[in-house]
Amino acid sequence: MRSLRSRVGVLAVTCLLSLGLAACGGGDDGGDTGADVEADVSVTGTDALKFEPTELSAEAGTIAIGLTSEPSVEHNVVIEETGDTMVVEAAGGQTNVGEVDLEAGTYTFYCSIPGHRVAGMEGTLTVS
Numbered sequence: 656m657r658s659l660r661s662r663v664g665v666l667a668v669t670c671l672l673s674l675g676l677a678a679c680g681g682g683d684d685g686g687d688t689g690a691d692v693e694a695d696v697s698v699t700g701t702d703a704l705k706f707e708p709t710e711l712s713a714e715a716g717t718i719a720i721g722l723t724s725e726p727s728v729e730h731n732v733v734i735e736e737t738g739d740t741m742v743v744e745a746a747g748g749q750t751n752v753g754e755v756d757l758e759a760g761t762y763t764f765y766c767s768i769p770g771h772r773v774a775g776m777e778g779t780l781t782v783s
Contacts, residue, residue: 694721694752698764698778700730700745704771706764709778715759718782723750730771734780735763757782 695718696711702725711720724730724745731744734755742764743753757780765777 693719695719696780697721697723698732699723699725700728700766700771700776701725702727704728704766704774704776706766706776706778710781711764711778712781712783713757715757715782717754717756718780719752719754720764721750721752724748729768730766730776731768732764733767735765736760737762739767741767759783 695713698711698720699707700722701707720732720742722730722732722743722745724747726748729744729746732742732753734740734742734757737755737757740755741753742755743751745751759782762780762782763777764780765772
């Protein structure tokens with residue numbers, strides 16, 4: 656009987672320690688939070704397959720675009736007028752920053768993941 660109590664006690668302590676360590680676990684989701692590159696413009700890709708906002712503006716030159724994907728879906732930002740160049744991608748729940756060189760003009764950005772653009776994932780980037 657004593658051996659059974661010891662085992663149950665050890666099991667209980669192990670479970671409590673595991674729960675405590677899990678609760679204290681990191682906050683790093685593995686994504687680039689943009690700490691090394693600050694975004695000039697930021698957009699969120701929603702789980703409803705929309706960009707928020709859909710209208711962005713930036714100064715000509717190297718533009719850092721931040722993308723946050725809501726938790727359930729991966730997204731990317733592609734610039735149509737640059738030969739469909741992918742600037743940045745982010746897995747669900749992550750934020751990443753990518754850079755693109757653009758001259759003054761109006762550009763269409765969209766998500767190239769199949770089905771996303773046709774669902775309405777596109778917007779306009781005005782560069783001055």
